[in-house]
Amino acid sequence: MASASLAERLAAIAARTDEVAGADARQLEALKTELLGRKAGALTEVLRALPSLPPDERRAVGQRANQVKRDLEAAIAARQETLASAGRAASVDLTMPARARWRGAIHPVTRVVDEICGIFRELGFARVVGPEAETEWHNFYALNFPADHPAVDAHDTLYLDDGVVLRTHTSPLQIRVMNGYPPPIRVLMPGTCYRKDPFDASHAPAFAQIEGLAVDEGISFVDFKATLTWFAQRFFRPGTRVRFRPSFFPFTEPSAEVDVLCFLCKGGGCRVCKASGWLEILGSGMVHPRILRAMGYDTEEVTGWAFGMGVDRVAMLKYGIDDIRLLFENDLRFLQQFAPPVTPPTLIPGSEGGGHPAPGHEAAGPTEARP
Ligand code: PHE
Numbered sequence: 001m002a003s004a005s006l007a008e009r010l011a012a013i014a015a016r017t018d019e020v021a022g023a024d025a026r027q028l029e030a031l032k033t034e035l036l037g038r039k040a041g042a043l044t045e046v047l048r049a050l051p052s053l054p055p056d057e058r059r060a061v062g063q064r065a066n067q068v069k070r071d072l073e074a075a076i077a078a079r080q081e082t083l084a085s086a087g088r089a090a091s092v093d094l095t096m097p098a099r100a101r102w103r104g105a106i107h108p109v110t111r112v113v114d115e116i117c118g119i120f121r122e123l124g125f126a127r128v129v130g131p132e133a134e135t136e137w138h139n140f141y142a143l144n145f146p147a148d149h150p151a152v153d154a155h156d157t158l159y160l161d162d163g164v165v166l167r168t169h170t171s172p173l174q175i176r177v178m179n180g181y182p183p184p185i186r187v188l189m190p191g192t193c194y195r196k197d198p199f200d201a202s203h204a205p206a207f208a209q210i211e212g213l214a215v216d217e218g219i220s221f222v223d224f225k226a227t228l229t230w231f232a233q234r235f236f237r238p239g240t241r242v243r244f245r246p247s248f249f250p251f252t253e254p255s256a257e258v259d260v261l262c263f264l265c266k267g268g269g270c271r272v273c274k275a276s277g278w279l280e281i282l283g284s285g286m287v288h289p290r291i292l293r294a295m296g297y298d299t300e301e302v303t304g305w306a307f308g309m310g311v312d313r314v315a316m317l318k319y320g321i322d323d324i325r326l327l328f329e330n331d332l333r334f335l336q337q338f339a340p341p342v343t344p345p346t347l348i349p350g351s352e353g354g355g356h357p358a359p360g361h362e363a364a365g366p367t368e369a370r371p
Contacts, residue, residue, distance in 0.1 A: 006046055006049055006050075006053065006061055007061055007064070009042065009046055010043075010046055010061065010064055010065055010068055012042075013035055013042050013043050013046070013068055013072075014068045014071070016031070016035065017068075017071055017072055017075050019031060020072070020075040020076055020079050021075065021079060023079060024083070025083050028076060028079055028080065028083070031076070032076060035072060036069070036072060036073070036076075043065065043068065043069055043072070046061075046065050047062075047065055047069075050062050050065070101342055103336065103339040103340070103342060104339065105335050105336060105337075105338045105339035105340070106338065107327075107335065107338070108315050108319055108321070108327065108335075108338050109208050109311055109312060109315050109327055111315075111338060112311055112314060112315040112318060113190045113208065113210060113311055115235065116188070116190075116210055116231075116235060116309070116311070116314075117188050117190065117210075119231055119234050119235060120188045120212065120231070121188075123186070123227065124186050125186045125187060125188045125212070125214075126186065126187050126188070127187070127188050127189075127190070128173060128177060128187045128188070128189045129173075129189065129190070129191060130170075130172070130173045130176050130189065130191065131167070132166060132167055132191065132192055132193075132194070133160055133164055133165075133166060133167075134164070134165055134166070134167040134172050135163060135164060135165075135172075136152075136163045136164065136165055137163070138167075138172035138175050138176065139157075139165050139167050139168060139169075139171075139172045140152050142172070142175045142291070142294070143171055143172065143174070143175065143250060143251040143291065144250040144251050144288055144290055144291060145250045145251075146250070149250065151168060155196060156168065156195050156196055157195070157196070158194050158195070158196060158205075166193075166194035167191070167193050167194065168193055168194065168195050169193050169209060169211075169308055170189050170190070170191050170193060170209040170210065170211035170308055171211055171251060171306070171308055173187075173189040173191070173211055173213075174189075174211060174213050174251070174287070174291075174306055175291075175295075177189070177213060178213075178215065178291075178292075178295040178297070179295060182297075183215045183216050183217070183297060183302045183304075184215065184216035184217075185213060185214065185215040185216070185304070186213075186214050186216075187211075187212075187213050188210060188211070188212055189210065189211040189212075189213070190208065190209070190210045190211075190311065191208070191209065191210075191211075192206055192207070192208055193206070193207055193208070193209050194206050194207075195207075199325065200324075200325075201322070201323045201324060201325065202324055203324065204312065204324050204325070204327075204328060206328075207310065207311075207312050207324075208310075208311035208312055209308050209309060209310060209311060210308070210309045210311055211306065211307070211308050211309075212284075212305075212306060212307045212308075212309070213287070213304065213305075213306045214227075214304055214305055214306075215287060215292070215297070215302055215303070215304030216302060216303075216304065217301055217302055217303075218303070219302075219303045219304050219305060220303070221254070221286055221305070223305065224284065224286070224305035224307075225244060227305075228242060228244075228258055228282075228284070228307065229242050232260055232281075235314075235318070236260060236263070236317070236318065240260055240261065241260065241261040241267075242258060242259070242260055242261075243258070243259040243260075243261075243278055244256040244257075244258055245257045245258075245259060247283060247285070249283055249285055250288070251285075251287070251288050251291055251306070252284065252285025252286055252287060252288055252305075252306060253285060253286060253288045253289070254285055254286060255283070255284065255285035256283075256284050256285055257280055257282070257283050257284070258280070258281055258282045258283075258284060258307070259278035259279055259280050259281065260278070260279055260281055260317070261277065261278060261279075262276075262277055262278060262279050263317065265277065272322065279313075279317060280310075280313075281309055281310065281313060281314055281317070282307045282308060282309040282310065283307065283308050284305065284306060284307035284308070285305065285306065285307075286303060286304065286305050287303070287304040287305065287306050292304065312324050312327055315327065319338075
């Protein structure tokens, strides 16, 4: 009987609803076509055959068919949603290595400035800073530069205004300190200096210097040599050889340039020391008596020495950097090499529960005791 067979077919279709819950994406598509397909779906065919039933049966079977269709559609939609969210979860790879922790680093030049200041601090030297925009008078004339000295020429110096320059060295700070304080003076003065230089492997138009100045009763050139040699041994390595070469600066007399033995070739001569075996690190000398007198000091009583060290140079020597531009390019791959290793954060005793981790060990100098 046609009506019985339609009801049976409907029951068989309803029974297959269970298959939906276990189907994968492809099986689900196949089931949809097989049961609900518009052309030859099993249920579609049942619905299409309904008009052939006698009216009293048609109503009951019709209702049942619609119910089975709704159930099937709901089961398929639910299964589709389950499969889609499983797919989204699968795209998160929990075994992927974590992103490396970001490590901040002190710039190598800043690091070297701090280290040099730290070494001289042991000898009682204070740290002093001053303006980068400097008067022509402090930068040159107070330092005994004659007006026709080539360094005064606009070729080397960057002028900001009439009588105002970007300082070409840190020596004007000698004048500022001696103008402001009576002897004894022991100061270290780090800072950026500017010259119209090319930007190549060994020059930069902005560079760091550290000025050293000691003025006191009875200071001699021997004090200077001993201090500088002690510094080189501490800063570079024990046994570092230092050479003092006669030189000229308008504000020192006598003047000397200081070289250290090239670490790479040990004096044999190489590309870095330009075959000389030595590397120049600073200019220096005994403070010129004319300058001491101009500052109102009694040159019968006080004498002094001064030096101006090229910090980029010294940093390059210390860390084996062969191009000064690396110090300016802010390439993190370069700078990260100066970052301290990651240490697990430690809690300050007593701050457990919401306290901040202890600051990095770099932050506090050994002399800055914490209570
Ligand atoms: N200011 C000099 C320079 O930049 C270096 C120097 C400093 C020389 C102090 C003598 C004394 O070249």
